[in-house]
Amino acid sequence: MLGVAGTMISCKPNKDNVSAVPKLTFLGIYKFNSGYGYDSFVEIDLGYEDSDGDLGLDDADTMPPFGNKQTEFHNLKVYYQQKIGVSWVNPMNPLLGPSDTLVLHERIRNITPTGHSKAVHGNLVLNIPARPFQYRGDTVRFTIQFTDRALHKSNIIVTPSILLEHP
Template sequence: MKYLLKYSAALLLLALLVSGCREEPNYPNEPTIAFDRVDQYTYTKNRITFDSLVVVVDFTDGDGNLGLRRTPTGNSDPDFQPPFDQSSPYFNNFFANLQIKRGSIYVPYPFPVASLNLNGRFPRLSTDDQDETLEGEIRYTLTNFSNDIFDPRDTVRFEIYIYDRALNKSNVVYSDDVVLFQGE
């Protein structure tokens, strides 16, 4: 019994030391994403049926420079200066191109105004500007898909990619099919 207590303390200390030596993963500096899922919420308001879709992608990034602030912190906020100013193609960092299934193929959804899209910004994922490995998930909410615009049972999917603050583009992924107005 005396030896059991003596050696168990040493084994416990060794286990704590080994578990504390976990090596940081080594990811490339370009973001990488993988489609996870689409959460679908269907509701009716004033006799119009709506879908709210939450697109979830998993990500990794080797230097942690993901995200842009959604509102400026001042006139010189770097997240709103070129190349991230409003007239730039890099103003948004999350791109979700809507595709609708026609027969057995997908075609880009024809928005009534060419400048309309589902792109947007996700916030900074690191609190400072130091390089750090990041991994996790981004949950991006798309609202107001309504049955006065889409036909019930339309099947859609999303072509998704992101940019980091160094303007590195991630890989492109596609969501699973989403049959509109079925998520009750």
């Protein structure tokens, strides 16, 4: 449902310049029209950095808390929010019932570099359907946070709102 593209730009030789707690930077949010008068998907561009490079998970990372259906199985938390009146709400997922909010979490693969220096920084590109799970919010934003393997949580990114057109 959510497409993710990641690029490790380089390793930093000086660990003092980057924190062991991952950091996210908002770079942009863009909507893409289907060509039929409505939006097809939203692209969110983020930067990331981490001094010890323990970002991402391997397929073998299945022990608690990284196992399926456990709290940290998804290490990139993406929350879909819709503006209703003057308030931002986390809408219910129309396919899962009244107790499940619409989330677009992802499990990002291990991006730790080989070699002596483990510090990383790079860019993540998230491609999100304009109508995830058939939900049709009009004024939306996204709240995003990354968790590393040491369970350090990054800062929280809240994107600017965008207006989506639906069929």
